[in-house]
Amino acid sequence: MRAVEEFDVIVVGAGPAGLAAAMTAVRNGMKTIVIERGEFPGAKNVMGGVLYTQPTSRLIPEFYQEAPLERPVVEQRYAFLEGDNAFTAGYRAPAWADPPYNAHTVLRAKFDRWLAKKAEAEGVLIITETVVEDLLYKGDAVVGVRTGRAEGDVRGKVVILAEGVNALIAKKAGLHTQLGPEHVAVAVKEIISLPREKIEDRFCLEEGQGATLELLGGATAGMIGTAFIYTNQDSLSVGIGCLLSEMVKRQANPNDLLERLKAHPFVRKLIQGGETKEYMGHLIPEGGYKAIPKMYRQGVMVVGDAGMLVNGIHREGSNLAMVSGMAAGEVAAGAINSHDLSEQSMKLYQDRLKETFVLKDLYKYRNSAHLFEENPQFFTTYPEILSGAAREFFTVDSMPKADKQKKIWKMVTGKRAKGDLIRDMWKLWRTMG
Amino acid sequence: MHFVVCLKQVPDTSEVRIDPKTNTLMREGVPSIINPYDAHALEEALALRDKAGGKVTVLSMGPPQAVDSLRKAVSLGADEAILLSDRAFAGSDTLATSYILAQALEKIRQEQGIDLVLCGKQAIDGDTAQVGPGIARRLDIPQLTYVIKVDWIKEGEIQVHRKLEDGREVARAKLPALLTVEKELNEIRYATFPNMLRAAKYEPLVWGADKFHLSPAEMGLKGSPTSVSRIFAPPGRTGGEQIMAIDDPGSAAISLVGKLFQQNIIMVHPIARGGRD
Numbered sequence: 001m002r003a004v005e006e007f008d009v010i011v012v013g014a015g016p017a018g019l020a021a022a023m024t025a026v027r028n029g030m031k032t033i034v035i036e037r038g039e040f041p042g043a044k045n046v047m048g049g050v051l052y053t054q055p056t057s058r059l060i061p062e063f064y065q066e067a068p069l070e071r072p073v074v075e076q077r078y079a080f081l082e083g084d085n086a087f088t089a090g091y092r093a094p095a096w097a098d099p100p101y102n103a104h105t106v107l108r109a110k111f112d113r114w115l116a117k118k119a120e121a122e123g124v125l126i127i128t129e130t131v132v133e134d135l136l137y138k139g140d141a142v143v144g145v146r147t148g149r150a151e152g153d154v155r156g157k158v159v160i161l162a163e164g165v166n167a168l169i170a171k172k173a174g175l176h177t178q179l180g181p182e183h184v185a186v187a188v189k190e191i192i193s194l195p196r197e198k199i200e201d202r203f204c205l206e207e208g209q210g211a212t213l214e215l216l217g218g219a220t221a222g223m224i225g226t227a228f229i230y231t232n233q234d235s236l237s238v239g240i241g242c243l244l245s246e247m248v249k250r251q252a253n254p255n256d257l258l259e260r261l262k263a264h265p266f267v268r269k270l271i272q273g274g275e276t277k278e279y280m281g282h283l284i285p286e287g288g289y290k291a292i293p294k295m296y297r298q299g300v301m302v303v304g305d306a307g308m309l310v311n312g313i314h315r316e317g318s319n320l321a322m323v324s325g326m327a328a329g330e331v332a333a334g335a336i337n338s339h340d341l342s343e344q345s346m347k348l349y350q351d352r353l354k355e356t357f358v359l360k361d362l363y364k365y366r367n368s369a370h371l372f373e374e375n376p377q378f379f380t381t382y383p384e385i386l387s388g389a390a391r392e393f394f395t396v397d398s399m400p401k402a403d404k405q406k407k408i409w410k411m412v413t414g415k416r417a418k419g420d421l422i423r424d425m426w427k428l429w430r431t432m433g
Numbered sequence: 434m435h436f437v438v439c440l441k442q443v444p445d446t447s448e449v450r451i452d453p454k455t456n457t458l459m460r461e462g463v464p465s466i467i468n469p470y471d472a473h474a475l476e477e478a479l480a481l482r483d484k485a486g487g488k489v490t491v492l493s494m495g496p497p498q499a500v501d502s503l504r505k506a507v508s509l510g511a512d513e514a515i516l517l518s519d520r521a522f523a524g525s526d527t528l529a530t531s532y533i534l535a536q537a538l539e540k541i542r543q544e545q546g547i548d549l550v551l552c553g554k555q556a557i558d559g560d561t562a563q564v565g566p567g568i569a570r571r572l573d574i575p576q577l578t579y580v581i582k583v584d585w586i587k588e589g590e591i592q593v594h595r596k597l598e599d600g601r602e603v604a605r606a607k608l609p610a611l612l613t614v615e616k617e618l619n620e621i622r623y624a625t626f627p628n629m630l631r632a633a634k635y636e637p638l639v640w641g642a643d644k645f646h647l648s649p650a651e652m653g654l655k656g657s658p659t660s661v662s663r664i665f666a667p668p669g670r671t672g673g674e675q676i677m678a679i680d681d682p683g684s685a686a687i688s689l690v691g692k693l694f695q696q697n698i699i700m701v702h703p704i705a706r707g708g709r710d
Binding site: 005027039125126130147149150151152154236 | 464623624625626627629630633634
């Protein structure tokens with residue numbers, strides 16, 4: 001019988017949150033193990049595909065020198081679809097093509113694998129193809145995790161749950177409650193291969209540069225959600241995500257939504273001639289601040305998606321994941337060094353997060369989920385108004401401009417009464433402003 | 434007992450795609466796995482060790498990345514792993530490969546003895562089934578190929594079942610011997626957590642060309658007379674006839690025997706013919 005090995009920190013899940021937690025713990029002298037169910041880190045990890053530079057640099061300074069990134073994002077564009085029409089707005093900054101950058105497109109299977117190699121080089125032990133089934137208790141105290149393998153109990157002082165949106169262990173530990181359909185978005189995406197030059201031509205990009213395109217309104221058939229197209233080196237990530245509750249209400253199927261999107265005149269030409277190489281789907285925890293579970297208990301912290309740390313409004317997630325992981329890694333090391341693994345000691349993690357953009361941003365948008373749920377007009381009527389107004393504005397038909405403005409305003413108030421318009425703007429400003 | 438398993442890291446052909454223009458395998462980005470037949474050889478070695486005691490050493494020849502497969506073997510329970518890796522080995526065909534492996538096995542045999550060498554029946558990326566027998570011949574030990582069952586192993590002797598085209602053969606051999614195995618031999622185990630931990634930290638021994646006795650003329654491109662002129666799938670068998678025997682097996686048998694005589698597949702001996710006359 002081999003001597004039972006004990007770890008300081010056990011991290012469940014090798015995504016950005018878990019790897020950030022593990023790297024931070026190791027840097028603070030903790031003996032750390034990461035247990036991942038996938039064949040390799042990144043094998044099961046999915047996101048739309050935008051990685052933000054500054055938060056990632058906090059974990060690995062100048063990671064962009066060596067990480068497998070797709071393209072630096074120099075342009076972010078929005079398109080509000082209505083019928084066959086589109087109202088677009090965007091911003092382009094060529095300086096974002098150079099360090100220190102703002103964001104890159106990435107493919108997670110490659111990026112996470114690279115990040116895991118970095119973590120291993122720093123001394124993190126990563127075990128793959130192994131499912132953690134539960135926490136291990138001695139009395140009420142957490143003393144490790146139980147894996148699905150034979151002789152699979154792993155002893156550790158602090159467990160950091162970075163297990164992703166389903167948060168099965170956090171649920172078993174009573175930290176997380178069952179996710180409701182209004183708390184998660186269902187997202188599907190395809191990787192569509194295209195030659196580099198085609199991508200650069202179609203998105204008006206210099207060689208190697210990238211763009212993101214977010215599609216709203218008709219893109220999601222008016223459901224709360226967004227569609228997106230991100231440029232990779234020689235492929236496009238094309239996807240769509242909508243709140244599960246909306247999908248259920250409309251009896252919508254995510255695959256149909258994606259096919260519908262790909263056939264839209266605004267999208268069709270962008271992906272024309274491409275070959276679908278991969279298809280993936282995932283849940284995104286978009287319940288917002290009010291749906292954040294309890295993030296700690298004696299000996300345990302919850303980070304990343306498992307802690308509902310996703311900012312749906314700004315399509316941010318991996319940055320919140322890494323920052324929360326780093327905070328948890330530091331708190332774990334501090335607790336272990338001071339021999340205090342109590343709940344009070346773990347609470348420091350949440351206190352730290354409250355001081356960062358992670359909980360500040362989510363708090364700021366705490367009412368947004370409710371706002372959009374109660375006010376579907378933001379995803380249905382307003383894209384129509386925008387499109388209709390633009391159509392009138394740009395149509396040259398010998399009508400005097402003063403009459404045209406009146407006509408536009410009449411169209412607007414015809415779709416939404418004046419009082420409602422004012423109320424909507426007030427609600428939007430109060431929630432988002 | 435000392436069991437040595439030869440294993441090859443191969444591209445996972447279930448994920449390999451064929452380049453439609455050149456008809457060659459597109460290996461880029463394809464994950465590597467332990468050759469599936471070799472994985473069954475490893476499993477058998479582990480099971481025999483668990484029963485008879487001793488140790489299991491895995492031996493592989495390949496690029497430095499092949500340590501991944503050796504670690505995987507350790508996670509399944511192998512005790513020790515050795516990687517033969519050197520630029521001088523590059524380009525080896527089955528003749529040179531079996532030479533290099535045999536020389537490494539010879540070194541292991543001299544240092545710690547070997548009771549049984551186990552190989553997969555063939556590798557899924559080449560399908561030659563030549564390296565196992567090649568090793569046995571060079572080590573001058575008995576070879577039992579296409580093994581589907583090991584009856585027993587004891588000091589100095591082993592009994593196995595071999596799969597033949599027309600049946601099974603029960604065969605015995607003196608030890609040390611070499612087996613090449615089929616997949617139906619066993620079910621591969623699920624690694625235990627302590628072995629996963631051990632594997633994650635394990636550093637396989639790496640032997641370059643200077644670590645054991647090798648003649649430069651017999652390895653690498655120099656030692657490889659094979660040249661592949663063409664690769665093709667053999668044509669499927671054509672012709673033939675089915676005689677349905679479900680309703681009336683008796684007349685089906687008569688019809689079959691009649692046809693066998695007609696086509697001279699079974700011939701009537703002249704004497705017998707004479708006798709009938």
